[in-house]
Amino acid sequence: MSDRGTAWRLSVDADTCIGSGMCAGIAPGLFTLVHGVSVAREAPIAPDPAAVDAAESCPVEAISIRDAADDHLVAPEP
Numbered sequence: 001m002s003d004r005g006t007a008w009r010l011s012v013d014a015d016t017c018i019g020s021g022m023c024a025g026i027a028p029g030l031f032t033l034v035h036g037v038s039v040a041r042e043a044p045i046a047p048d049p050a051a052v053d054a055a056e057s058c059p060v061e062a063i064s065i066r067d068a069a070d071d072h073l074v075a076p077e078p
């Protein structure tokens with residue numbers, strides 16, 4: 001993980017998510033399962049290692065974390 005930035009935006013690709021629940025287990029304040037699909041918190045968050053853990057633990061890499069300022073990908077690692 002290179003530049004962490006000062007605020008992050010979370011997103012989940014609903015078409016890719018398989019509803020494993022890993023992200024909601026790791027970061028329950030940031031991800032919620034709704035009808036078997038993870039929904040990320042909409043508002044930008046302060047950089048949070050739990051968000052990175054969730055993104056890197058997702059078995060199908062459905063989670064993206066981007067810097068709110070310049071949109072660069074923070075996690076998962078390519």
Ligand code: SF4
Nearest residue numbers: 017018020021023058
């Ligand atoms: S860890 Fe990935 S596949 Fe599992 S619920 Fe979260 S976004 Fe979906």
